Amino acid sequence: MAKGDIRIGVVGATGVVGETFQILLDQRAFPFSELRLFASEASRGLKRNVDGREFEVTSLKDGCFDGLDIVFFSSGDDISKEWAPKAVKAGAVAIDNSGAFRMDEGVILGVPECNADLFPKLKIGERPGARAQIIANPNCSTIQLVVALKPLADRYGLDFVRVSSYQSVSGAGKAGIEELLEQTKLAVEGEIPTKGATFPKPIAFDAIPQIGSFVTDGSADDGFCSEEIKIMKETRKILRLPDVRVSAFTVRIPTLNSHAETVWVTLKKPAASLLEIEAVLAEAEGVELFSRASRDYPTQAFASGADPVYVGRVHKDPNDETTWMMWVVSDNLRKGAALNGIQIAETMYGLKPAAEVR
Ligand SMILES: NC(=O)c1ccc[n+]([C@@H]2O[C@H](COP(=O)([O-])OP(=O)(O)OC[C@H]3O[C@@H](n4cnc5c(N)ncnc54)[C@H](OP(=O)(O)O)[C@@H]3O)[C@@H](O)[C@H]2O)c1
Incomplete structure (x- = not known):
């Protein structure tokens, strides 16, 4: 350039x-x-x-x-x-x-x-x-999700998206990284880390099912935390699908960087085969697919420092003809x-x- x-x-x-x-x-x-x-x-x-x-x-x-x-x-x-x-x-x-x-x-x-x-x-x-x-x-977890969903929405239509996240501490900024490193050092030295200023509980060697604050107002959002609401609302706005059902559960884990998501996506029209749905994902802009044939999958450390949204472990949910499961990983500081x-x-x-x- x-x-x-x-x-x-x-x-x-x-x-x-x-x-x-x-x-x-x-x-x-x-x-x-x-x-x-x-x-x-x-x-x-x-x-x-x-x-x-x-x-x-x-x-x-x-x-x-x-x-x-x-x-x-x-x-x-x-x-x-x-x-x-x-x-x-x-x-x-x-x-x-x-x-x-x-x-x-x-x-x-x-x-x-x-x-x-x-x-x-x-x-x-x-x-x-x-x-x-x-x-x-958009929110970092939303961006990687919509990049993976967009080709499926265009080809098959989306009915219902369920997503659970595994989010790194860098999502909470510099302070989040420092808190994990300090608490990990303490834990390795045999001390029990106490809650720090950034996360609601100690994060070293643990997973925290809360990102942001909880809604407790009796509305349809009641019980969700703010990160989950962002994913649900932003996904509909970006994809311009106001009626698609999106349900999110977000979890902070003690990885340094990149977010991962397990996604259950229910399509409006069934995909003919795994190979077909993999081909749709492989051709999509911004997506790098780890196909079943590769016998490999992306991890958060692998995605760190890289640009794509990585998708792997695509397989059909045996309980429902139109539901597919996948693993979506991307660098939250870069694509996110x-x-x-x-x-x-x-x-x-x-x-x-x-x-x-x-
Ligand atoms: N981390 C992620 O994965 C991620 C992803 C998507 C969106 N975001 C959003 O991006 C924003 C930054 O996040 P981050 O993770 O980079 O946080 P961060 O590491 O804590 O950095 C915050 C930045 O804001 C600056 N700042 C603080 N007070 C300021 C002021 N009064 N005037 C100007 N700058 C000020 C800080 O400067 P000093 O160093 O001088 O304090 C620092 O440069 C947040 O809105 C966050 O929600 C973050």
């Missing part, structure tokens, strides 16, 4: 998603002419290297987005709520990783493999102008966050990346 004149900002540049953005800008040779890195006051003055150039981290202040075309946000809901509208006011497209705007009517919840037709078209060297807007990046954001930008500009990982 030739160098171009796209001026970008990354808010949350010192976090795990923000740092992944910077790695991807390099790896994909994203054609930026200007890069502004933002984090909290505490990180002001830190230096980061991107594309062989040194950039200094600054804090957010009025006017800080002036002249930028794209601003990637990865600093949490509160910062996005306050600052993403300011980026749009300054004439930029704000690609937001937080949950602040995802379900807002009129806000695109973007996954290029699923709904690129909704994205505005931008030209390198031209300001977004009237196309300046917030585009939301920064990579999806950069792909949204590339799609808007009609760009192809210089390189993809695996």
Whole structure:
């Protein structure tokens, strides 16, 4: 990809998603002419290297987005709520990783493999102008799920999706990784770790069936935690299938990075055979299939640092002709966050990346 004149900002540049953005800008040779890195006051003055150039981290202040075309946000809901509208006011497209705007009517919840037709078209060297807007990046567990479901929805129609997740600690940011490492060290030294600041229980050598807070309001969402509700609602919005039934159960496990999901997908029309459904998945954009014939399957460590959504262990549920089971794994910091954001930008500009990982 030739160098171009796209001026970008990354808010949350010192976090795990923000740092992944910077790695991807390099790896994909994203054609930026200007890069502004933002984090909290505490990180002001830190230096980061991107594309062989040194950039200094600054804090957010009025006017800080002036002249930028794209601003990637990865600093949490509160910062996005306050600052993403300011980026749009300054004439930029704000690609937001937080949950602040995802379900807002009129806000695109973007996954290029699923709904690129909704994205505005931008030209390198031209300001977004009237196309300046917030585009939301979905929740990490939702993104990998919809990339795997999209080809099945198109070919067979979707009736019911049941998903259970196995989510890594990096999904809770830098603090999540540190908490697992510290507690693991304590446990290995023979001590019993106590609850830390990030997870609701000690995470070392254990699984926690709660991600986010529980709904206890007696509504249809009662008993679910917020991560599960995100998956259920966002999947319907992205696939533009408001009536598809989606049921999610999310679990935090003590892996460092990448999320895995076991998925039961009930199709509207039966698939003829395993080979047929594997062929549909193998051809799908963004999916890498481990077929039955490969006698192998992807793992979370394998998916870490790579771009695709890996699908394996596809097999029919013997209890129901139209239900198939599969294992879906992807890097939550890449496709689940920064990579999806950069792909949204590339799609808007009609760009192809210089390189993809695996
Ligand atoms: N981790 C994932 O897998 C994942 C996936 C999808 C979406 N997301 C979303 O992405 C966002 C970032 O997540 P993360 O995992 O990267 O978290 P993280 O590692 O905790 O990083 C948070 C970032 O926000 C910055 N920040 C904090 N206060 C700020 C302020 N007042 N002004 C500007 N920046 C500020 C931090 O800067 P300092 O270092 O200076 O504190 C840091 O750069 C969250 O909205 C999260 O929900 C995360």
